[in-house]
Amino acid sequence: GENVEQHPSTLSVQEGDSAVIKCTYSDSASNYFPWYKQELGKRPQLIIDIRSNVGEKKDQRIAVTLNKTAKHFSLHITETQPEDSAVYFCAATYSGGYQKVTFGTGTKLQVIP
Amino acid sequence: DVKVTQSSRYLVKRTGEKVFLECVQDMDHENMFWYRQDPGLGLRLIYFSYDVKMKEKGDIPEGYSVSREKKERFSLILESASTNQTSMYLCASSFSRDHQYFGPGTRLLVL
Numbered sequence: 001g002e003n004v005e006q007h008p009s010t011l012s013v014q015e016g017d018s019a020v021i022k023c024t025y026s027d028s029a030s031n032y033f034p035w036y037k038q039e040l041g042k043r044p045q046l047i048i049d050i051r052s053n054v055g056e057k058k059d060q061r062i063a064v065t066l067n068k069t070a071k072h073f074s075l076h077i078t079e080t081q082p083e084d085s086a087v088y089f090c091a092a093t094y095s096g097g098y099q100k101v102t103f104g105t106g107t108k109l110q111v112i113p
Numbered sequence: 114d115v116k117v118t119q120s121s122r123y124l125v126k127r128t129g130e131k132v133f134l135e136c137v138q139d140m141d142h143e144n145m146f147w148y149r150q151d152p153g154l155g156l157r158l159i160y161f162s163y164d165v166k167m168k169e170k171g172d173i174p175e176g177y178s179v180s181r182e183k184k185e186r187f188s189l190i191l192e193s194a195s196t197n198q199t200s201m202y203l204c205a206s207s208f209s210r211d212h213q214y215f216g217p218g219t220r221l222l223v224l
């Protein structure tokens with residue numbers, strides 16, 4: 001089955017700096033890669049996703065890149081703000097048929113004002 | 114606006130009790146999922162369902178069962194609760210080819 005590794009497990013950055021979280025996956029059939037943000041005491045929510053037919057996607061201060069050959073994808077947050085502090089999860093799935101999703105173990109991001 | 118609700122936010126049960134956790138979604142999603150979330154272990158899939166009365170084991174199904182009698186409702190059952198099942202339980206739903214919408218979670222404590 002699919003295996004998703006996520007690094008780092010914790011990340012502290014100064015407000016205004018950039019943050020990068022990296023994930024690798026094992027199943028070359030995976031073709032959909034969502035990222036979720038979970039604030040303290042709240043439910044995970046989608047912040048950005050990418051499908052295997054594109055290499056990069058941006059939404060304001062966040063971007064995701066995908067390297068299918070190397071089987072890794074990354075989340076980039078620029079100009080970090082204190083409200084970016086949360087746990088971020090990457091995930092990989094085959095978007096067709098049964099949608100079993102495999103999550104990474106999460107990255108706790110702390111943005112220091 | 115998609116809504117996924119869970120029957121309880123907090124539950125305290127005793128070892129050996131049968132525990133029911135319910136999840137309801139209002140978006141006609143065909144897929145529904147149960148995860149448990151533990152510190153440092155991320156979100157681990159217990160069971161998922163891709164249609165009414167259909168279910169598939171996830172990565173950690175031992176000690177759990179599920180029921181999906183109606184499309185909007187997916188129940189997680191702990192047949193005989195044990196202390197190692199103390200955890201946060203998250204339900205989610207989705208269309209195929211789309212991301213998941215999560216419920217608020219149920220924090221279960223088994224004494």
